[in-house]
Amino acid sequence: MVSWSDGSDSSEHPVEYVSSGSDDGRIKIPDTTEESDFEGLETELLVLCNEHGKAAERRVAFQGIHTGRRFLCCAEKEGRNCGLVEWIDPACPNTLENALSKLWFMYEQSKRDRTEENLLHSFAVHDLTQEKKKLQEL
Template identity: 50%
Template sequence: MVSWSDSESTEGSAAQYISSDDSPLKIPATIDEPSFEGLADDLNVICEHGNPGRKYVAFEGISTGRRKFVCSIPGVENCGLVQWVDEHWPEHLQNAIHKLWLMYEHSQHAKKMACLEHSSTVHNLTQQEKDLQETYEKLVEDVNNLLDYKDSQPEVNQKNDAKNISVSVESSMTKDAGIKKLKAVVDQLKQIHVAQAILKRRKS
């Protein structure tokens, strides 16, 4: 807790001296306010380091907008909050500010969840694209193998050997089916690319 006591300055002025115990002090977040900034040299309010407090405006919770003096020493040596300039806001104003902060927190949470959902969607689309790409490459390889096999068969054997004719017909049918499947995979890849582009535009 912050304790207040009257101290004696070297110049005999009635300055207020602020001291704190070993308990950690949470200093509310602040915003810059040109009308209330800099050191409080003219107000005779000093912290336990013997330095004048620095002027700030709170920007956290129901104290948002209240002016205060804060120890000007940065880091762990900071002795904590020095003094509030403004009294607590009226209860109705505190309630309104509290609701505004709740709305802000809910909005931030919704944004975070949307980002997580977006990341999950992108991950799934990327995995689908990878799987389809592998399928596409395998189909291309199979079709090329079928074509190479067909070209490697002697024409005389294809004419005179009924078995070879049957194999050729079957290979041709398989090739046609493979080409159709290949086309379907390519169409799916295009759809995934379009979906990813839409997600990126929404994110930006």
């Protein structure tokens, strides 16, 4: 977790090194959405990941119960991401988390239903195409 400076540092911008809190040091970074008010590298807090020593990148989550929450993550684009995820916004109330969870479940179920429906339609089209070919041969 981030250990914010107590202000006793004489430099203008204290630098903090942060590592993820999982046992193996790897956390899947949530899917994100574009947010022009909160994007790019974190320059005010100068939070750095331990593994790469790079400034953290600002992002806004667009996944599950974390939808809309701002966070800092490893900015490594090449190679392996260290899994740094540090939440800026506090967790949502349980009622909102439950609502988001339900909405995402409904969305995923709708996606599965559409995929299954598309598959069934493709089988029907295939069968009709085969039948047309047989009729044309006669």
